[in-house]
Amino acid sequence: MIKLAACQYHIDLLETWDAYARHLTKLCEEAAQQGAQLLLLPEYAGLVLSGQLPAEQRGDLQGSIAGIQPLLPAWRELCEGLAKRLGVYLQPGSLPVLDGDGRYRNRAWLFGPEGNLGSQDKLIMTRFEREYWHIEPGSGLRVFDTALGKLGILICYDNEFPMLANSLAEAGVDLILAPSCTDTEAGFHRVRIGAQARALENQIAVLQAPTVGLAPWSPALDENIGRAGLYVPPDYGMPANGILGESAELSPTTSQWLICELDLQQVRGLREQGQVFTRRDWPVQFAAGRLAIRRAD
Template sequence: MSQTTFDVALCQYAFGSVKTIDAFWERITGLFERCGPADMYILPELIGYDVAMSNSREEYQLRSSEIEEFHDKLAGEASDRDAIIVGGSYRVSDEGELYNRAPIALPDGSLRTYTKQRPVPAEREDGVASGSHGGPIFEHNGVSAGVLICYDAEFPDVVRDVVERGAEVIALPSLTGSVAGYQRVSRCSAARAVENQAYVLQVPLVGTHPHGQKCGTGRASCFAPCDDIAGPDGTRLTLPADEHAVGVQRLDVDLIRKSRSSASVRPFSDRLVFE
């Protein structure tokens, strides 16, 4: 009997004060090379800050030309690696609105974007608007993967939406500037994995930017359900805190499917019992 597995590469990026997209991309591909082959690579939320802050950019936005170049590089790399690449996120101005947007490159060389639905209060104070569409779902090698961003994980309905549309694996780029913020997003990610019987992969931006305007803390983690099918320990992988680091986890997706149908507790479907 064949087993459905899905290799995920968690690429925890530390600020490096790069001034060009080429230098930025060199640091990113260095992480990819350290990971080796995978079905999906995940970079952190607002990784684009590294370029924008180094160039003292207003509102820390990437220019349209930089975004286009970044997208082209992501798409080419996804095609070469036959993988989904969740390219973290960046700030962008679009038709007069400021957004926090994630590029997702696909194995066929195409690219889609997702706009964060739940900006934190500090983002909203900066003028960042909410995205109006749910997280996208992508099929690759027999597995359905969804994408959300950081604070989205603190809203069960936002996560449930992508799961109800088929997500078995959820990529969650994040940026948390305090231990409290990291713990909040991490604990909510673990809770979303349990209640949806899905894998949730949180990958933070870490370190302090050399210019001092921004910092991030945390450690990338892979969370799973805790039950008699998926196993008692819901944490599959955790990276060293606050380091430029990578880790690859092989996910047994058949376990998730069996957990949802046969575990002794089934919150994914039992929610309907109580409605």
Template sequence: MKVRIAAVQYLLRSIKDWDGFENQVRFMLKASAEYKPNFVMLPEIFTSQLLSFMDADNNIKAAVRRMHDFTPRYQDLMAEMARKYGFYLIAGSHPNLRDGLLYNTSFMFSPQGEMFMQDKIHRTRWEREKWDTSSGSKLHLFQTEYGAVSILICYDIEFPELSRMVCEAGADILFVPSSTDDRQGYWRVRYCAHARAIENQVYVAMTSTVGNLAVEGLGMHYGQACIMTPSDFPFSRDGIASEGVTNMEQVVVADVDLDALMQNRINGTTIPLYDKMREVYQNPVDIIKTQNSTTKS
């Protein structure tokens, strides 16, 4: 089965009100829909664009919490777009309050407008120290008619155990909404995402915010969308199905073949998803001292 993925490189620009945000989202999702995708993904915390018309200068921690007030409007808009265009929408991520705690949550909407959630599990230093977010505690695998998918938000893809868990549970595609401010940050996420595609024999789609905002910690963004494959004969050269132009507003589209993925997991040049030596992983690391323990005079 062929599945089409569209990843949006979302340009952060200053806006004056909610309407400015909504108009840009509608435009980008309409443009994405023209490619007839099964999945569309927006970047991590792209809703931070709302901070450009809020008072964020004096207290960024409080300002981010006020973004929660827009959560119902954000959810209604994304559900409407998913229903209108008939795709699954991984609607980036959005800071939201639950029981007084702030989470960085990716919301996924089905073509029927149903909403699903995946909290970010590993927080960056910025999220801990400046935004004071809370960690998610559970991974989810979403069974869709276009394969089983999971969402790992940005930093979470740098922890291989998470990807292995959802892939052993049956994931076909990992979605990685991301937001990075510099080149090395982007490539940390990108290199790790591609490693996860190879070691788990899974497709990985990531996208990033681009542009800039006059908001503390969000001034500059470095990003590029990319749809990655395992590295083997049935897939694209270099394991890249499609990638965007760095730091440009655009939609990156690729078709991925779930049947080829299933065959590669059994008949691939290597089959790392199934070749894991589980019994070895249960043993503690054997620490051996090699230096001479006697002191020579």
């Protein structure tokens, strides 16, 4: 049994590094004190760093993205230090990172008690990211082998594409972390439905953490709505609706943790002893050619 924490992360204006560091430290300590072994924050949670920029710069989309880049080494050091000190796995959300080729990518790091375990880039960009943020997709999927089990990260929109999660599942991943950032209720439900579908199809678990709240000072994070959740296959020993845990409010006015316990061995067992075998039967249909489209006579 492992204990997971997914944050409904309220976008607050934190105008100094010290204020931000205290904020993130207190938040992580709250989850760790409740016994959480893995902490998940949402997509673009790192953009809260832009609150430290001059008002004019943080109010400019491209200016705010460029302005946080010098802060990233200290931010990574802070996150790594928290994971080590608290003895937890910390996925502190994602943020735009300027790579050596001069292009930005939406990147999520995973830190553990042993340090920095690596990162996963978002692979499929939304229209807004492509057309306004000018953020490029990353390449490839990463499997993180941890003491809790094998983890994968699919950032927000990536959860709406079945083959990404299936590739991670086939590589042995039992739990997908789904940091998300959505500015409408419909957007939140698209990601949530995707997360539940990926759990069903692959007979794995998916943990989602969203941004919430209004931030008129940030053109990137101005409106946020979402609910944290832990999704599993609806099968023997699991909730009938596949929701193992979900935060009570859709958009609280402060950051809140959803704390859930998950038995990954029980989830794995469904692949052999479940009511259905979606993980096994889905590729069988392709192999048998039953999905071929034939012209009507």
